[in-house]
Each structure stands twice: as structure tokens, then as C-alpha cells.
Amino acid sequence: MSLALFIEQLLNGLQFGVMLFLMAAGLTLIFGVMGLINLAHGSLFMVGAFACASVAAATGSFWLGLAASLAAAAAAGAVIEILVIRRLYDRDHLDQVLATFALILIFSEGTRWVFGSFPLYLDIPALLSGAVHLPGGAQYPVYRLAVIGVGILVAVGLYLLIGRTRLGMRIRAGESDREMIGALGVDIRTLYTLVFALGAALAGLAGAMVGALQSVQVGMGEPVLILAFVVIVIGGIGSIKGALVGSILVGVTDTLGRFLLPAAFGLVMEPSAAAGVGAALASMLIYVVMALILAVRPQGLFSAHA
Amino acid sequence: MLLEVDGLETFYGASQALFGVELAVAEGEVVALMGRNGMGKTTTIRSILNLTPPRAGRVRFAGQEIAGRRPHRVARMGIGLVPEGRRCFPNLTVDENLAAAARPGRWTLEAVRTLFPRLAERRGQSANTLSGGEQQMLAIGRALMTNPRLLVLDEATEGLAPVIRQDIWASIRTLKQEGLSILIVDKTLSELLRLADRCTILEKGSTVWTGAPGALDAALQDRHLGV
Numbered sequence: 001m002s003l004a005l006f007i008e009q010l011l012n013g014l015q016f017g018v019m020l021f022l023m024a025a026g027l028t029l030i031f032g033v034m035g036l037i038n039l040a041h042g043s044l045f046m047v048g049a050f051a052c053a054s055v056a057a058a059t060g061s062f063w064l065g066l067a068a069s070l071a072a073a074a075a076a077g078a079v080i081e082i083l084v085i086r087r088l089y090d091r092d093h094l095d096q097v098l099a100t101f102a103l104i105l106i107f108s109e110g111t112r113w114v115f116g117s118f119p120l121y122l123d124i125p126a127l128l129s130g131a132v133h134l135p136g137g138a139q140y141p142v143y144r145l146a147v148i149g150v151g152i153l154v155a156v157g158l159y160l161l162i163g164r165t166r167l168g169m170r171i172r173a174g175e176s177d178r179e180m181i182g183a184l185g186v187d188i189r190t191l192y193t194l195v196f197a198l199g200a201a202l203a204g205l206a207g208a209m210v211g212a213l214q215s216v217q218v219g220m221g222e223p224v225l226i227l228a229f230v231v232i233v234i235g236g237i238g239s240i241k242g243a244l245v246g247s248i249l250v251g252v253t254d255t256l257g258r259f260l261l262p263a264a265f266g267l268v269m270e271p272s273a274a275a276g277v278g279a280a281l282a283s284m285l286i287y288v289v290m291a292l293i294l295a296v297r298p299q300g301l302f303s304a305h306a
Numbered sequence: 307m308l309l310e311v312d313g314l315e316t317f318y319g320a321s322q323a324l325f326g327v328e329l330a331v332a333e334g335e336v337v338a339l340m341g342r343n344g345m346g347k348t349t350t351i352r353s354i355l356n357l358t359p360p361r362a363g364r365v366r367f368a369g370q371e372i373a374g375r376r377p378h379r380v381a382r383m384g385i386g387l388v389p390e391g392r393r394c395f396p397n398l399t400v401d402e403n404l405a406a407a408a409r410p411g412r413w414t415l416e417a418v419r420t421l422f423p424r425l426a427e428r429r430g431q432s433a434n435t436l437s438g439g440e441q442q443m444l445a446i447g448r449a450l451m452t453n454p455r456l457l458v459l460d461e462a463t464e465g466l467a468p469v470i471r472q473d474i475w476a477s478i479r480t481l482k483q484e485g486l487s488i489l490i491v492d493k494t495l496s497e498l499l500r501l502a503d504r505c506t507i508l509e510k511g512s513t514v515w516t517g518a519p520g521a522l523d524a525a526l527q528d529r530h531l532g533v
Contacts, residue, residue, distance in 0.1 A: 169406040173395040180393045184407035185381035
């Protein structure tokens with residue numbers, strides 16, 4: 001195993017983690033601030049990917065597609081918040097799960113109805129299509145590095161938004177006492193719509209960026225959604241910092257596990273058996289990590305409610 | 307009248323809590339809302355702000371009906387609530403608590419710090435690390451930062467050490483001298499009677515007496531407020 005391969009896999013893990021972060025940040029905000037479990041967050045990821053792919057195909061510009069993905073996901077988020085989610089805040093989690101699961105079905109079938117069952121493809125923009133040389137002689141796509149960069153920028157932006165602005169103060173205040181912040185003259189309902197739309201836009205952004213790496217198809221959001229839930233449980237519900245650390249941890253663990261475990265078992269087993277055992281363990285690895293972390297810190301690494 | 311409450315009837319689910327509350331606060335006036343525990347003082351305050359919307363009766367603030375407005379709209383008309391139990395935002399710092407809902411006017415961060423120098427010392431600490439008295443100062447400061455025309459103080463001195471109580475009373479007197487209209491609920495009768503321009507007594511969810519503090523004699527106190 002060469003150093004170059006290891007660095008490449010590490011970067012892949014980082015890029016995967018950053019993409020998870022964009023999903024998990026919205027999910028953890030919505031769960032932490034409003035106490036709402038939103039299963040439809042994966043659908044917003046899909047909406048972003050489809051908006052980007054179709055607009056990019058129509059206009060020939062990835063960048064217009066990216067803008068469209070943000071707008072479409074934010075708009076879809078705001079609409080479902082006003083029509084459906086708003087009625088769920090005071091209900092228990094089971095009702096929320098049921099209603100947002102229904103939204104998944106509606107979004108999936110609606111998308112299939114409009115775009116058909118065949119996947120769409122999204123090309124990497126020319127500006128980001130090259131590769132850079134890594135130490136050790138390998139090459140790494142610029143696009144994936146750009147994804148990492150965007151994730152870091154979003155993380156910093158969110159940190160400043162939540163920690164330093166009045167909007168962030170109100171969001172955090174609403175998290176601890178929703179009635180009180182309302183009684184002081186803050187329109188918490190509109191604030192929630194805004195937070196929901198922001199979370200949706202981040203999911204859409206993740207979908208658009210992933211769309212250029214994979215195919216864009218119905219149901220693409222749900223596997224990511226499950227991982228994003230793992231991330232926020234590990235990181236601590238409601239914590240942006242936890243979402244970032246959890247995402248990177250899950251992304252890197254998953255990617256390196258798939259790469260290193262078969263090789264590690266290869267040292268003590270026959271190659272074919274090692275590949276089988278290694279792959280099986282690798283797909284369990286993040287859940288093992290989650291179990292270990294929750295055994296030590298049941299509230300997650302950086303719980304906002306600790 | 308700045309605040310006029312007329313025939314207020316409020317329910318919690320099926321059980322009726324208010325049976326016709328009458329209450330008024332004039333501009334610049336301090337009105338004490340009195341009564342034993344469970345007689346409807348806090349419910350009256352919640353109904354005024356539409357936190358628990360009344361089923362009958364009406365509330366007018368500065369000449370406008372409150373009915374149908376959501377609590378944040380009512381607050382924006384100029385009512386600053388210092389709730390029972392203080393309810394500071396525990397996860398926010400002192401300065402953030404003050405700034406989160408601030409609206410422009412005479413009360414700025416500087417002005418609140420002048421009134422409560424303790425809050426300046428604690429500015430970067432999160433609210434859940436403050437003592438009860440400091441949290442009370444913060445709750446009052448937070449309401450003042452919305453620059454209300456009427457300050458509503460619900461049990462602002464409850465559960466505090468005597469020395470701290472004196473500080474709180476002193477600050478309330480300062481606010482009165484500034485001409486701020488105040489609706490106050492408290493259990494410390496002696497301080498309340500010194501401060502108030504008028505008293506309104508609730509019993510079993512309706513107003514049973516309104517008058518000047520001087521007219522609230524021992525017999526009345528015993529009948530409506532004694533335990």
C-alpha cells in the first residue's frame with residue numbers, strides 16, 4: 001500500500017464527510033432547535049441534485065445549476081415547513097416520523113413523475129475538471145477538493161451565523177424557550193421557516209455537488225439521510241460543531257475502513273476470504289464507532305443540551 | 307389608559323381560570339396586581355400577552371385591541387414581560403440574552419448596564435451560571451431592551467435573598483421615577499404598597515377590589531390577601 005493511495009483515500013473520506021456535514025448541519029439544526037425529526041431531509045438533497053442536473057442540462061452551466069439547487073431546495077423546504085412541518089412541532093416524534101415519511105413518498109413519486117425513472121447525469125464544471133498532484137505521485141480531482149473547501153466554508157459560515165449574529169442568538173434562545181422569545185417580540189414562526197429553509201438549502205447544495213460525482217436518481221437521498229442521522233447522534237443533537245466532527249469521523253472511518261480492513265485481514269487470511277470479511281466489517285464500522293461513542297458519551301460528543 | 311382589561315375570561319382546557327378580570331394601567335402609572343396564590347394573577351398576564359388567549363372579554367393596549375394578535379405582535383405593541391421564574395435563556399451569554407430581542411430606544415446595552423452594573427461584570431457568562439438575583443436583573447434588563455411602554459413584572463423578587471431584593475426594588479423605583487408604566491405582581495406587600503399608584507385585587511379569577519394603596523386597610527388585606 002502506497003502513501004499516495006492512503007492520502008487519496010483519506011481525502012475521499014474527508015470529501016464524503018464534508019458532504020455528510022452539509023446534510024447533518026440542517027438536520028441537527030432542525031432537530032436541535034425545533035425538536036423535529038425530519039425524514040424528508042434526504043428528499044431535499046434529491047431536489048437539489050435534480051434541480052442542478054436539469055438546469056445545468058438546459059443552460060449548459062453547472063454554476064446556474066448550483067444556484068438553482070440552492071433556490072429549489074430552500075423553496076421546497078419553506079413550502080413543506082409552512083404546509084406540513086409547522087403543524088408537527090407540538091406533536092410527538094412518532095407523528096413527525098409518519099408525516100415526514102409521507103413527504104419522502106410524495107417527493108420520490110413526484111420526482112419520478114416529472115423526470116422519469118432514468119438517472120440524470122451532471123458533468124463536473126470545466127473550471128474544476130482537472131487534477132492536482134499529491135505527494136507520492138498520485139493525482140486527485142480538483143472537484144473533490146473544491147467540495148471539501150465548500151464544506152469548510154459552510155461550516156465556518158454556520159458557526160458565525162449561530163454564534164455571532166442576532167439571528168443565531170434568537171435561534172438558540174428559541175431552542176431553550178420558544179414561548180419566551182415570542183413573548184419578547186420575536187416572530188418565532190417565521191424564524192423557524194427560515195431555519196428550515198436554510199437547512200434545506202444546505203441539503204440541496206450537498207445533493208448538487210454529489211450529483212456531479214454519482215448519478216442523479218430518485219431515492220438517492222435516503223442512504224445519505226441514514227448516515228446523517230448517525231452523524232448527529234455521534235456529534236450531539238443540536239450542535240453544529242458536533243455535526244462537523246461527527247461527519248468527518250463517519251466519512252473518514254467509512255472510507256478508510258473499506259480500504260484498510262480487507263488489506264488488514266489479508267495479512268492473516270487468504271485474499272478472497274479477507275476481502276469478504278473485511279468488506280462485511282467495513283460496512284458495520286461506523287455503527288460500531290457510534291455504539292462505542294454512545295457507550296462513553298450517551299449525549300454525543302458535543303451535545304448542545306449537555 | 308395605556309392598558310385596559312375588561313371582563314377577561316380565560317380557560318386552561320376545560321377548566322376556567324379567569325371569570326371577568328377588570329384592570330387598567332394609565333401612562334406612567336404603577337399598578338400592583340394582587341391576590342393569594344392561584345387567584346389568576348399570572349393567568350391574567352398570560353392573557354394580556356395572548357400567550358393563553360382569553361375566551362371572552364377584551365384587552366386594549368394604547369387604544370388597540372389585542373385579540374387575534376400573536377404574542378410577538380402584542381409584545382411589539384410595547385409590552386415587556388419579566389415572567390415568573392425569570393426564564394433567562396440559559397445557553398446564551400448575558401449580553402446575548404439582552405441583545406436577542408432588543409428593539410431600539412432609550413434602553414440600550416449601556417443603559418441596562420448602568421441600571422444593573424452586575425450585568426456588565428457578567429457580560430460574557432452564560433445565563434445558567436448566574437445567581438438567582440443576577441438572573442432576575444437579566445430578565446428585567448432583557449425586557450427593558452425591547453423598550454416597552456409597559457413593563458410587566460411577575461414575581462420579580464420571589465426566592466431572592468433580602469439584600470438582593472432591596473437592589474431589585476431600588477431598580478424598580480428608578481424605573482418608576484423615569485416615568486415607565488409598570489404592572490407588577492409581588493408577594494412583598496410592604497414594598498408593593500409603597501411603590502404602587504393603584505392596586506387591583508383578584509380573587510378566584512375576578513377583580514374584587516381596585517383602589518389606592520392607602521385605601522387598602524388591614525381589614526381588606528386580611529379578607530383578600532391574608533393566608
